[in-house]
Amino acid sequence: MSARFNPLLLTVLLSAACSPKPRVVAGGDPARGAAHLSNYGCGSCHSIPGIRGAHGLVGPSLAGVGGRQYIAGMLPNEPAQLAHWIVDPHSVNPKTAMPNIGVTAKDAADISAYLYTLVETPGGHTW
Numbered sequence: 001m002s003a004r005f006n007p008l009l010l011t012v013l014l015s016a017a018c019s020p021k022p023r024v025v026a027g028g029d030p031a032r033g034a035a036h037l038s039n040y041g042c043g044s045c046h047s048i049p050g051i052r053g054a055h056g057l058v059g060p061s062l063a064g065v066g067g068r069q070y071i072a073g074m075l076p077n078e079p080a081q082l083a084h085w086i087v088d089p090h091s092v093n094p095k096t097a098m099p100n101i102g103v104t105a106k107d108a109a110d111i112s113a114y115l116y117t118l119v120e121t122p123g124g125h126t127w
């Protein structure tokens with residue numbers, strides 16, 4: 001592929017960066033996702049808005065995760081990819097400090113649905 005400047009590609013990238021669409025998780029229930037986030041103990045490592053006691057500092061805050069472009073800097077932030085990361089982060093990056101916790105595919109879909117409601121960053125910027 002040529003590395004020449006491509007105005008169309010730039011437009012596509014910029015519009016993707018500035019106005020990500022709300023992502024819909026097929027079969028995912030945000031309310032159940034919130035319960036799973038508590039039950040699996042994700043908050044021991046992550047700060048997660050709306051989840052009681054989720055103030056962990058081992059991993060990144062999940063505030064605004066719904067508006068990010070990449071998951072763990074490696075995967076495009078799409079529903080199937082997010083669920084894949086939650087179920088099996090080590091298959092994405094064997095060196096990541098996030099453990100495989102044994103989350104089921106169904107629970108990961110619910111968790112993803114909840115995480116995609118988190119579009120506001122701590123600075124108050126909404127994606």
Ligand code: HEC
Binds near residue numbers: 040073093101115
């Ligand atoms: C032992 C600590 C730990 C636990 C428990 C944990 N994580 Fe993580 N998580 C991490 C770390 C560390 C990263 C950063 C990974 C990286 O960039 O390689 C991360 C990254 C993530 C990301 C990507 C964030 C981003 O902005 O890129 C998501 C989403 C995530 N975790 C969700 C979860 C969910 C959901 C659970 C519970 C099922 C969970 N984590 C449990 C440590 C943990």
